[in-house]
Amino acid sequence: MDLYVPIIVLGVLAFAFAAGSVAMAAVTGPKRWNRAKLEAYECGIEPTPQPVGGGRFPIKYYLTAMLFIVFDIEIIFLYPWAVAFDRLGIFGLVEMVLFILTVLVAYAYIWRRGGLEWD
Amino acid sequence: MTSHVSAALAPGGDIPAPHIEYGQIMPILLVLGVAVAGVLVEAFVGRTWRYTVQVPLAFLGLAGGFAWTIVLGLRDETHAVAAEGALGVDGPTLFLQGTILILALVSLLLIADRGTGSFAAQAAALPGSEAEQRTTAAGIIQTEVFPLLMFAVGGMLIFPASNDLLTMFVGLEVMSLPLYLLCGLARRRRLLSQEAAVKYFLLGSFSSAFFLYGIALLYGYAGSVKLGDIAAEAGRDAGSETLLLGGIALLALGLLFKLGAVPFHMWKPDVYQGAPTPITALMASCTLVSAFGAMLRVFFVAFENLTWEWRPAMWGVSIITMIAGAVIAITQTDIKRMLAYSSIAHAGFLLTGVIATSREGLSSTLFYLAAYGFTTVGAFAVVTTVRDAGGEAGHLSRWAGLGKRSPLIAGVFAFFLLAFAGIPLTSGFTGKFAVFKAAVEADATPLVVVGVISSAIAAFFYVRVIVVMFFSEPEADGPTVVVSPATAAAVVLGLAATVVLGVLPQPVLDLAGHAATQMFVR
Numbered sequence: 126m127d128l129y130v131p132i133i134v135l136g137v138l139a140f141a142f143a144a145g146s147v148a149m150a151a152v153t154g155p156k157r158w159n160r161a162k163l164e165a166y167e168c169g170i171e172p173t174p175q176p177v178g179g180g181r182f183p184i185k186y187y188l189t190a191m192l193f194i195v196f197d198i199e200i201i202f203l204y205p206w207a208v209a210f211d212r213l214g215i216f217g218l219v220e221m222v223l224f225i226l227t228v229l230v231a232y233a234y235i236w237r238r239g240g241l242e243w244d
Numbered sequence: 245m246t247s248h249v250s251a252a253l254a255p256g257g258d259i260p261a262p263h264i265e266y267g268q269i270m271p272i273l274l275v276l277g278v279a280v281a282g283v284l285v286e287a288f289v290g291r292t293w294r295y296t297v298q299v300p301l302a303f304l305g306l307a308g309g310f311a312w313t314i315v316l317g318l319r320d321e322t323h324a325v326a327a328e329g330a331l332g333v334d335g336p337t338l339f340l341q342g343t344i345l346i347l348a349l350v351s352l353l354l355i356a357d358r359g360t361g362s363f364a365a366q367a368a369a370l371p372g373s374e375a376e377q378r379t380t381a382a383g384i385i386q387t388e389v390f391p392l393l394m395f396a397v398g399g400m401l402i403f404p405a406s407n408d409l410l411t412m413f414v415g416l417e418v419m420s421l422p423l424y425l426l427c428g429l430a431r432r433r434r435l436l437s438q439e440a441a442v443k444y445f446l447l448g449s450f451s452s453a454f455f456l457y458g459i460a461l462l463y464g465y466a467g468s469v470k471l472g473d474i475a476a477e478a479g480r481d482a483g484s485e486t487l488l489l490g491g492i493a494l495l496a497l498g499l500l501f502k503l504g505a506v507p508f509h510m511w512k513p514d515v516y517q518g519a520p521t522p523i524t525a526l527m528a529s530c531t532l533v534s535a536f537g538a539m540l541r542v543f544f545v546a547f548e549n550l551t552w553e554w555r556p557a558m559w560g561v562s563i564i565t566m567i568a569g570a571v572i573a574i575t576q577t578d579i580k581r582m583l584a585y586s587s588i589a590h591a592g593f594l595l596t597g598v599i600a601t602s603r604e605g606l607s608s609t610l611f612y613l614a615a616y617g618f619t620t621v622g623a624f625a626v627v628t629t630v631r632d633a634g635g636e637a638g639h640l641s642r643w644a645g646l647g648k649r650s651p652l653i654a655g656v657f658a659f660f661l662l663a664f665a666g667i668p669l670t671s672g673f674t675g676k677f678a679v680f681k682a683a684v685e686a687d688a689t690p691l692v693v694v695g696v697i698s699s700a701i702a703a704f705f706y707v708r709v710i711v712v713m714f715f716s717e718p719e720a721d722g723p724t725v726v727v728s729p730a731t732a733a734a735v736v737l738g739l740a741a742t743v744v745l746g747v748l749p750q751p752v753l754d755l756a757g758h759a760a761t762q763m764f765v766r
Contacts, residue, residue: 168521184368198529209259212258213259214258214259214261216261216262217259217261230280230284230287231283231285232285233284233288234283234284234287236287237286237287237288238287
């Protein structure tokens, strides 16, 4: 049971902070209504109005997001490998090169087939 | 093991490199390597040459993998775990991998056939749009089909070989994701095809999630994802039974979904109907073999001491699968849907071999999988040849009088249907006989009685198709039969295997028996 005490304490703290912040904001925050409060983002650029009937959005966003995730995951694996580089030895190096090459193949495919051209 | 790991993770020490038996897992590496090469071909080879390069590449990859599997089988010393216990290389695995590779080769004949043109010119073009008409008129083919096929086959090879549950999950996903895509690539009736792909994707993701949850529960129970460790922990009869039983149930659910056992079969008719027919042939043969291979390994290795726990549930699943598959098939009016329900019923027959949990059960299931795979690829190959203006003539009424229009192709299809029904002198009879014999020896006689009854029900709708083909007048504007060489080769191979495994089954039965002698490695 002792093992779980830190987890429980952390959970209680996290809950208390979240609930406390919301309660505090409700009590102390000023309430001045304006139209912008109803929009998705109160600051930054205006959200693009959706066409009638839901509409479509360009598949390019999806492609960019996917590319980002692929390289993000690559970095996630690169970090621990870099930290333990000399201990992993030559096997780790070869494996990592193979891994990066595989990702590069996907990148080459997208690049050659025009997936990176925005227009 | 634990001390070994913690020593390796202590700061300063060298981390030992894992030992990979490249020779033993070469079929998998070869197929996946060809898949990656296929992506490079897509990237750097001009559009006009892609098809010419991709097809031989895929053929070489599959044939090379098959040859390597044969060599491994002939050396007969491969009863070991490879890649630090992640993959098992043993008799049943090699038999299953060889079956998958040879069936994938036959399916590739159908997939590569430009005469039938089953695949969309450009999958991204909206159905009915100008872009679609332009690309179709230009005679383009979406050649990504070939690397996707190779990735799917690579996953199918990993799935039954994986010796721990995480590798098995990776295999499952590598197999499934390309298949979801391939299902949506039909050239005709594209909306139906895309609908099938979305349904398969959504339901498949659900089943993968269940599978993963099952892995988590079993890890909670045994403290390991290795099949052998789970068996050892279950043998000690300690720990939380809730975790164990929940884990078995969820894992079985994920596996039963992939083989399309009732009540997890709802995707099968829709997907088999909507997918391009060559892909349906691939799914009905290779995916079924792969999924049954994984099922056999999990239930024969990890849950071998727990037969009393899982048998009653599997009895129920097997019985309703056999009966529901046979009964619902009667009402079908589409050839591909009918074959899908037939495939569901066959999954039920095969489950009786899994339930037997004996050496005979294993070897007979292996034989049945190989025999059924060839017959089903041949049957779907025939379906691609019967065509009218809108592509394949799927509706049963369009097949009326086919026996008068094209006696040869109708005769071949009738033979395949008789093999599905299990008539003697076809491979279907030998397979069913072997599986049911193993089930009787394992005291599952009631299952066999249900199996025989549902075989009789199934025979009714197989014979009905034969009657429609031979004893009704052809329509004036009936479909024509177009047989191109590659499809003809696939039909002949399916037919030859169905005849040989029905008339002279002993060599392959011996091979399956030999593969099963040492059971699964752990």
